[in-house]
Amino acid sequence: MNKEIATAEEAIADIRDGASIMIGGFGLCGIPENLIAALVASGPRKLHTISNNMGVEGFGIGLILEAGMIAEHTGSYVGENKIMERMILAGELKVNLVPQGTLAEQIRAGGAGIPAFYTPTGVGTMVQEGKEVREFDGKKYLMERALKADFALIKAWRGDRAGNLVYRKTAQSFNPVMAPAGQITIAEVDELVEIGEINPDQVMTPGIYVDRIFESPFSERRIERLMVRGGEK
Amino acid sequence: MSLPNLTPELRRQRIAARVVHEMNQGYYVNLGIGIPTLVANFIPPDMEVVLQSENGMLGTGPYPELGQQDADLINAGKETITEIPGSSFFSAAESFAMIRGGHMDLSILGAMQVDEEGSLANWMIPGKLVRGMGGAMDLVAAAKRVIVAMEHSTKTGAPKILKKCTLPLTGYQVVDTIVTELGVIHVRDVGLVLAELADGVTFDDIQGVTEATLLASPGLREMKG
Numbered sequence A: 001m002n003k004e005i006a007t008a009e010e011a012i013a014d015i016r017d018g019a020s021i022m023i024g025g026f027g028l029c030g031i032p033e034n035l036i037a038a039l040v041a042s043g044p045r046k047l048h049t050i051s052n053n054m055g056v057e058g059f060g061i062g063l064i065l066e067a068g069m070i071a072e073h074t075g076s077y078v079g080e081n082k083i084m085e086r087m088i089l090a091g092e093l094k095v096n097l098v099p100q101g102t103l104a105e106q107i108r109a110g111g112a113g114i115p116a117f118y119t120p121t122g123v124g125t126m127v128q129e130g131k132e133v134r135e136f137d138g139k140k141y142l143m144e145r146a147l148k149a150d151f152a153l154i155k156a157w158r159g160d161r162a163g164n165l166v167y168r169k170t171a172q173s174f175n176p177v178m179a180p181a182g183q184i185t186i187a188e189v190d191e192l193v194e195i196g197e198i199n200p201d202q203v204m205t206p207g208i209y210v211d212r213i214f215e216s217p218f219s220e221r222r223i224e225r226l227m228v229r230g231g232e233k
Numbered sequence B: 001m002s003l004p005n006l007t008p009e010l011r012r013q014r015i016a017a018r019v020v021h022e023m024n025q026g027y028y029v030n031l032g033i034g035i036p037t038l039v040a041n042f043i044p045p046d047m048e049v050v051l052q053s054e055n056g057m058l059g060t061g062p063y064p065e066l067g068q069q070d071a072d073l074i075n076a077g078k079e080t081i082t083e084i085p086g087s088s089f090f091s092a093a094e095s096f097a098m099i100r101g102g103h104m105d106l107s108i109l110g111a112m113q114v115d116e117e118g119s120l121a122n123w124m125i126p127g128k129l130v131r132g133m134g135g136a137m138d139l140v141a142a143a144k145r146v147i148v149a150m151e152h153s154t155k156t157g158a159p160k161i162l163k164k165c166t167l168p169l170t171g172y173q174v175v176d177t178i179v180t181e182l183g184v185i186h187v188r189d190v191g192l193v194l195a196e197l198a199d200g201v202t203f204d205d206i207q208g209v210t211e212a213t214l215l216a217s218p219g220l221r222e223m224k225g
Helices: A033-042 A062-066 A082-089 A100-112 A175-181 B008-022 B035-042 B092-100 B136-142 B203-208
Strands: A020-023 A047-050 A070-075 A094-097 A116-119 A133-136 A139-145 A149-160 A182-193 A212-215 B028-031 B050-053 B057-060 B083-089 B106-109 B113-115 B146-149 B177-179 B183-188 B191-197 B214-222
Touching: A020 A033, A020 A175, A033 A062, A033 A149, A033 A182, A047 A062, A062 A070, A062 A082, A100 A116, A100 A139, A100 A175, A100 B092, A100 B136, A149 A175, A175 A182, A175 B092, B008 B035, B008 B106, B008 B146, B008 B177, B028 B035, B035 B106, B035 B146, B050 B092, B092 B136, B106 B136, B191 B203, B203 B214
Parallel strands: A020 A047, A020 A149, A047 A070, A070 A094, A149 A182, A182 A212, B028 B050, B028 B106, B106 B146, B146 B177, B191 B214
Antiparallel strands: A116 A139, A133 A139, B050 B057, B057 B083, B177 B183, B183 B191
16 A cells, blocks of 8 residues: 655645644644645635644744634644734634643544543643533542544654554654644655655554655754753753 | 842742652653753752653653754753653653553643642633643542642742632642741641741741731751752
8 A cells, every 4th residue: 555645745745725724733843834835835724723732923833823823722832932822812713722632632533533532630720610520439530532633744753655654752752642633644754765664663644644755855854942961952 | 028139040949849759769750841941950869759751751861961952852841851761761641641540640830820629721812822731630620649830929929828718720729838948848638738938937927928828837847958
């Protein structure tokens, strides 16, 4: 089976206005840079993006926001993106802020055929509003619904043409969680290898979850906060 | 009032140095952003503590030497870090299964407000600031012990330890202990119990900058450093 597609542009060509899109990574680490760039160039509007962070101003997923393509966003952290924070405070962006572990489990459940689950996270906070609260063994839990998306755009270190993926260090984060949750999952990899070159014991995302794969021509891999021994540089 | 006039840096160092006494050999610990991150510098070399970073790593090492940084190796604060022997990497779902499943011995995090019931707030100020809760809500909901490590008052001198939090909560009745530059306070059924006081600080001093009512522990003693 060969799922290779030549370019990022081709890989995202059928993403239309109003699509829901999961984007892997954490901050600027492990994000599919070429897919993000191709998506911004293609310019679909009214997207619902699902990602832990919104990158920073001028880089990462922040580029999609700045291009005015996002109508709704689901994520856990605004932190480093001042443009997003300003838009939220001004009421210009519909944002669903979700605890990070709940977000990860919603996505995992979405890909695993579990429609909802109970979690202790958020009991007694704003996150509880409008949700079923149920007690198990004397402790309160919230019911959270699973998340799926039309597309999942993910990044891996190595992949083969059948879509088997291997991640590197903390660039893993949300990428393997999102792979099963996309109706169409597109993987951008640093190195695309022949089928059989990845040891089956080392496969972290089995190819069944990946629909399209391509080798990224270049990734900037920008570091958000360079810290070295002796202080921040 | 005879509150010590410490620089912010000294206050932060003092808090971090005290928090480390709450750790034990063999603990798995998650350190939040800010003062909690400094705690790592005070862990004694003969104490084995495994630090978790919720973006997907157990066994975080120190910052890299300049030139050795790796864009694929960061902590939850997006800072470049290193591996140590025994480190492991995993997905966000695994990371929070570990947290939610109650496997973390200790979660240390900063706060904007903490109250008498042990509720804390640290992720937004309505109309002013939206940071997002990140992993904090999961950590406080499920860690075996939750410690808030923060400066005692805001930059403008307003109390942060309140009768009731006014900001949107991160967790309801979840904090076990509060460590500030002025003292150590345990959240108990009876209320906030002051267990330790920093050198030169009196009970009246610390109560004077605390909105919540403090109860002096019968064993009240000088703060460990």
